[in-house]
Amino acid sequence: MNYLDIIIPFVGGLGMFIYGMQIMAQGLENAAGNKMKSLLEVLTKNKLMGVLLGAVITAVIQSSSATTVMVVGFVNAGIMNLTQAMGVIMGANIGTTVTGWLVSAVEWAKFLSPSKLAPIAVMLGVIIMLTGKRRSSKEIASIIVGFGLLFIGITTMSSAVSPLQESESFCNIFVTLGDNPLLGILAGAFVTAVIQSSSASVGILQSLAAAGLVPFSAAVYIIMGQNIGTCVTAILSSLGAKKNAKTAALMHLLFNVIGTVLFSAVAIIYYEFVNPEIGFGYITQTQISMVHTAFNIGTTVLLFPVSGWIIKLAKKIGRVDEDTQDKSIVLLDDRILETPVIALQSTVREVARMAQIVEDSLMVAKDVLFTLKEDDIQLLKEEETTVDKLSAGITEYAIKLSSLQVSEKEHQEVAHLLQMVSDIERISDYCENISEFAETLHEKKVSFSEVGTRQLKEMFDVCVDSYRYAFEAFAEQNKEKALTVIEKETQADDLEISLRSKHIKRLASNQCNTEAGIVFLDTLVCLERISDHARNIAEEVLEN
Template sequence: MQDLDFDFWLFLAGLGIFLFGMHHLEDGIKGLAGKSFKNLLKKFTNRSWKGILTGTFVTGILQSSSMVNLLILAFLGAGMINLKNALGVILGANLGTTFTAWIVATLGFKMNVADFSFPFLALGILSYLFLKGRPVIKNLGLFLIGFGLLFLGLDYMKEAMEAVSGGIDMNIFSQYGLWAFLLVGLIVTALIQSSSAMIVIILSALNSDLIDIYQSVALIIGANIGTTSTLVLGAIGGTADKKRLAFANVVFNVVAGLIAFAFLRQAIDVLLNVFHVTDVLMELVILNTFLNFFGIILFFPFLGLFQRFLKNRFKVSEPVGATIYIKNVPTNVPDVAIKAIQNELTHLYDLTKDFIINVYEVKLENISKLNKWMRIFKVAKNPNDKYDHIKLIEDEMTVFYSNLMKQPLDDDEVKLLEDNMAIMRSLVYASKDVKDIQHNIKNIQDSSESLPIDVLENLKDTINKRFNQYDQLMNLAMHEDLSINFYVENHNVYNENIHFIYNHLKQSKKQTITVSTITNVTKQTISSLNNMYSACKKYCSVYKTDNSEHSDVTSVA
């Protein structure tokens, strides 16, 4: 009994070292190529099948489905990926986690694992301690430490299993059938929060002949279901998107797992006859891979339907706020949070433009016939409500910016954030310029006096023309080096209108709308157009080199 207790602690120590190694391995890879994997996820998730392949590859390398799920959740909130494609990544991440089992089955039980781990630990620890001033070397050291600890922990678990193999009677569980093994796999995985570690435990038990292949697969199915607890726990009190992804992950693994469990013996017999594998460990790894691949085949054709189903769920957990993108994104993923701000700026531009058009009652030339009919039957919204909405967005973006600045950012990210806030302020100033003269514009529209109406019509024509040009800047179709200076153009419009007012004063009868009101409306309108131009010009100068990526993002959004 003493020996059994000692072996139990050896096993527990091995499990702890294995998990600790996984943590360091993940940190090392994030430090070495964290942004590369984020860019890969962003670039290759615009289709469901691409999301599956990318999720598989990234999770296989990072060996952390939790990290991939966190990134996908952030991308989803930022509008960089839609829910259907995010579901594809989740399916791929489940398949990617099988990579650990392949490494362990291929190397872990074929050699003296402890001796194999020592060079990695030695080089990793020395690099981390004495070259920590060099980030690349430091992160490489973390990676080597993680890799070494992974195999050292595996060796302890294998040794403990072999030592106690004769003292454990698996008939205790066998008498209840394979359901008992499925439940054990589920519960243990939910407790240790690592399907990779659970698979290593199962492989160790199988290698020591404690369990057979059928019991092993039942444990694997339970582990795949149990690993969903990580996302479920993270979704408690979280946003609607977080709950949707967690729910989807549970459905994927439970449905695929239970179907596979129902035909477990038949499926195992067929696959073993097809592959003719003699190594029992490789048999389990192949079966585990096919189990996750089966889940992809099962759900891939229905991702669109599943997305629509999920969109109607968890609506009470939708984040509260005037913003669309930043309220869904955590600030602990800075580059994704900054991308969310960019998307929020395009939204704020549209709201500011809509507010100004609404106040001046401008009919844009480039609206479609369908939009014209929509405008006819659309319920009118008070311009003041639109302005209040813009101010709420300003407040939320400012708080988000303040929280984001507390994160570890590089100089380029700080500069980009400051530029984004300058764009936001210019858009808000543009709306305030118009808000201040809103009552004057209304008085002119309600009057029958020709001079103020003519001036207002000239200003509306200018607004129409400018917004068509500013739209090109915001769509990155017009670059700031174009030989047009809209500050000069707007100043010329101002002068033309002032001259028009003074030249027609003598011809006009006594005016109810005073000259000071007309000139003030002219000045504030031009100021608003200049502020809009400041925002659009800076937006274009900041993001014009990112044209293709911007197009992908806005199409998703």
């Protein structure tokens, strides 16, 4: 038997299977679009919502490894705590069974015969790709082409290994794996760890099953091992991350190892004492999907009530306690870039967090010129440093995001975000300038006249409202509030001209202190420019 004639087409089929899976996943991810973005909002919900989130995201991106890597990124960024991460990890194991059911569809849905359907699917997808002009057409084409390539790949692998039915030594390998659970688990874990995809590993097993090579007992232990092997990607991803992120990867490993130990014990008892004959029979592709699904759902149902103990165990092994998050740390992680749609939504959330900090600074700045409190002056300077760090980090991350394969619309969204970050950061600078003006008044022991105080507070009210509406317009994508900002900015321009004229007249008639008068005029400039930047933010919302 020429093994080279088996290995080469098998490897080629595996490559086509993985490539088809990735193309289909990318098409599904792009088609999901806004729905994928909104999924992030459930991260603040309970653990059960996390399970559903993990299952849905994994079903879309076709990789539990990628989902878990994202979870590590979320935990490392401080967006997700370990309890939320546990739920998503459990859901990811369930979502990863979708690929197996797609492959086994050739058995339980006869019309999906790869030899007939796969070439038609690829051709249809290519036609849509070449003729379709709309973005949705391209996404549908990617899904169809990926679907076809996935089936061609699995057919190529199955055809390549079919001669091995005549190889007694090769068949004996699987008999040994079925007789020795530990070897079966290690084999599944090793193959999955090498190719870093449990979906692809299950696909390989299904291609061997289609050729009639895999005993039932061997398949069960291999499937359990595959779930352990898929943890390797997340563990490697967590290297160099914070302790919390490493703990998230460890939770994934513990969850799958505990599930494997429990179900292996059940399988051993069943094959030894209940029904030994079934273990020697050959498994089908559909049965592999059933075992894979039953194992993952069963493990989740069994361990969900005690998931808190798994988290505690992981934290104890990792020697970590969740601590408070420094708000100057950018809550974005490169691991999340694996899924650009979610990375974009994470960036939006971070820009909104930065904008909230600046709104808080504005509220302090609104009073600091009149109270001259040293604590408030110092707070504004510290907040400006925080915003500078956030601005730099978000900008760097957004540039990385824009360099990925994202749609034109998403490119535009990133561009809008970059402009908003710049405007928000400039408003923070003006808040710091106001704190410096307050410091000057405090040091020289001067203050505004009663008229000057009243007029300046009027200007503050208009400009702070302008920014608040701009922030709300961005957070809610509310165009009506954006239009209100433009009205407020016009009002601020007119008020600045009026108040400047009146103040100069007071200075000329010696009705106010000269040093306080200079601060008054400088403050007017800062406030008017704050309203300008608020208008810029509103215009970005209107264009988006």
